[in-house]
Amino acid sequence: MIRVLLAEDQGMMRGALALLLGMERDMEVVAQVATGDAIVGAALTARPDVALLDIELPGRSGLDAAADLREEVPDCRVLILTTFGRPGYLRRAMEAGAAGFLVKDGPVEELAEAIRRVLSGETVVDPALAAAALSAGPSPLTARERDTLNASVDGATVADIAAKLHLSESTVRNYLSSAIGKTNTRNRMEAVRAARQQGWL
Numbered sequence: 001m002i003r004v005l006l007a008e009d010q011g012m013m014r015g016a017l018a019l020l021l022g023m024e025r026d027m028e029v030v031a032q033v034a035t036g037d038a039i040v041g042a043a044l045t046a047r048p049d050v051a052l053l054d055i056e057l058p059g060r061s062g063l064d065a066a067a068d069l070r071e072e073v074p075d076c077r078v079l080i081l082t083t084f085g086r087p088g089y090l091r092r093a094m095e096a097g098a099a100g101f102l103v104k105d106g107p108v109e110e111l112a113e114a115i116r117r118v119l120s121g122e123t124v125v126d127p128a129l130a131a132a133a134l135s136a137g138p139s140p141l142t143a144r145e146r147d148t149l150n151a152s153v154d155g156a157t158v159a160d161i162a163a164k165l166h167l168s169e170s171t172v173r174n175y176l177s178s179a180i181g182k183t184n185t186r187n188r189m190e191a192v193r194a195a196r197q198q199g200w201l
Helices: 011-022 036-046 062-072 085-097 106-121 127-136 143-151 160-167 167-181 190-197
Strands: 002-008 027-033 050-053 077-082 100-102
Touching: 002 011, 002 036, 002 106, 011 027, 011 106, 027 036, 036 050, 036 062, 036 167, 050 106, 062 077, 062 085, 077 085, 077 106, 077 127, 085 190, 100 106, 143 160, 143 167, 143 190, 160 167, 167 190
Parallel strands: 002 027, 002 050, 050 077, 077 100
Antiparallel strands: none
16 A cells, blocks of 8 residues: 655645545555644654645645655655646755655546656656746745745844844845845845745745
């Protein structure tokens, strides 16, 4: 049996996925979690073969959790399943060690087959998304620029961001200014929005 961990914050979607995958002759859902913070603990306990992760989860994102799993539970293959087919997300998922990336509007048979394929060592990526990611190119943002934009999401002041990231205020201003330039936007809120639309955050 293929042991599957499900990480999905919407209860109805998580339940439906568990039910549908449980109907496959060779699959068993051994753990279900609703937050990104719970993924590694559940994987260490349940020892799944494949972790099916949503990206946008409370706490740690599915992308961050994928990187955590690579370190903590290296035998577990990761398949990202998301509503948002953003090119930047695909690139970040692959960098985090994910073996597959699918969007949620596909048929369940396709999902079950993708789980089998990643377990056999293949990489499975939604073809339309793969093409979009190739044409979009890599994120122009550095890790520090991403951190600074992420820290400014809730309207935090430059002083708040500086304290949170242990940087000087002038350094924060420089990172924000650079990120605004690279996203061709007018201010940091627009930069956050543009970077999110591309999947860079």
